[in-house]
Amino acid sequence: MTTLPSSALPRFGPAWVAWRQHRFALGGTALLFAGLAGLLLLGGLDARDTYTQLGLDKCASFKSGTRCDQASVTFTSQYSTANLLLIFLLVLPAAIGAFLGGPLISRELETGTFRYAWTQGAGRTRWLVTKLALIIAGLVALSAAFAPAYKYWNAPFEHALPGRFGGYLPFEFDGLVFPAQTVLGFAIGVFLGVLFRRVLVGIGASFLVTFGLIMATVFLLRPHYMPARTTLGKIGSDDWGIGTSYLNPSGRPVSSADSHLLFVRFQAENLNRPNALFRDWLTARHYQIVTHYQPAGRFWTFQFIETGWMLALAAVLVAATVWMVRRRIA
């Protein structure tokens, strides 16, 4: 209990204030992650049991028609619902960002408490930067700690059906991307909260924006971070096939409209043959199939690209937030 006027702020003073105000939000996030991690670990244990019962642990390759291939199909289809539900993990950065970031400053603006906070000796910039630093550090730690839980669940599936690069969730959780997405979601939430100055608008808008951005990233942007390679042969099991196109018998590329016409013709000719493959039909007519893919070796490059632009965007939003708070009318 000091009574002496001192020339410096108390050590960790602003940090204590940030912690005291946001410990429930951070604690809630930790609980959410812990709960999800618990589910993934339990599910992972169960999946491993099935995996060994099916003898998949002794399989080295999954050539089609072999016993191992059969077993892997049985295995993945048994857990297809679970894996489908897990797609909801893609919502996490948007949800966490909206509920932690959206109200962070807008609640102070709405209730008027900023008039207290911004007139203290520490000043509003220090106050804001401390808050942001503390929560971002917390979110990075929590989201990075959560990623292994998904990896634990996914390991047997990845062995039976490789897809670390092209699979949505393995890419999120097997590297740097998930923490970066969470930080970006938070930065969007804080920014929109200050912009609209309303808690509910901040939460809603930032959830929609972050979720939309992540969906666009996953499905539209990510496959094109680097120009795809093409091959007439087969791609490796760890490569990420992002599309196919065709060469006509004289070796010229077929436009996508013409490809569609080809497919319609194939369907018309094979109405009674449900097992017919478009691929075989094309080969029989001397068309060549081109696979566009991102080679497995680019996994980390892609991780760095995505983490890089997301953190850069988050930094821009944080800077914009600080600027708005510094000059904001009261």
Added chain:
Amino acid sequence: MNAVAIEARGLGKRYGRSWALRDCSLSIPGGHIVGLVGPNGAGKTTFLSMAVGLSTPTAGEVRLLGAHRAGSPDALDMVAFVAQDAALYRNLTVSDMLRVGRSLNRRWDERTAQDRLAELGIPLDRRVGALSGGQRAQVALSLALAKRPGLLVLDEPLAALDPLARHEFMSSLMAAVAEDGVSVVFSSHVVAELERVCDYLVVLQDGRVQVSGGVEDLTAEHHVLVGPADQADEVAALLPVVRERRAHAQAHLLVRCAEGFPVPPGWQHHPVTLEEIVLTYMREPAAAALPGPKAVAR
């Protein structure tokens, strides 16, 4: 603490197209309890917001306690602000709120704050939101005084309080001022209590300073003259009239001039209360009583 407490030069604040405060120049000497009054929308909150650094002026500038620009780190250290409705974190306990104050300030007097709250019987473990309005205002005042400010600014501290809490709040404010010698500026539209509390007065009207001066000077300079209505124009030609009211054969003139002026024969002279002066000026937006330019010049 005799430096100028607040000095505004050409201060203006525009929201969109309308000016909430315009061309406001005033100099409030230190060591006073200053009442800032004016009707709703006169620009009181706007002025105080700029003085404590919450908002930035559109034009002009405010300097505090000598030379510190409003909102600068030095000014934030030396100025304490109690916002309207005591904007504290309602989900925090009083003792957590104290720790917030301690954590965010370089100067902090924990002992005095604790003693004040104990004296007022405010439980430290109670949530701020569970306190009565009067108690909450007292907590806000304790937090502000614990900064050991050179200038204490309060925005409508009395508005939400019942008469008893109002009285207690002003008493403890005055006691604290007597102890610390802190300069106080508070805004209010409660005109009735001003005379008991403040010794300096600023009246804002339509975003401009209308009256500014020491309470003693103001009451000494204003007089009511009552006399025959048919002579009213003659008197008005000799003395600056703030307001005149004629009823039947009698005229009431509120004039502003130094004490000891010659009362015209056939006229009666009455002193006026501060409340009456303030209300008169608020009713007469065109009238103004400002100190000469010497007080503003530096």
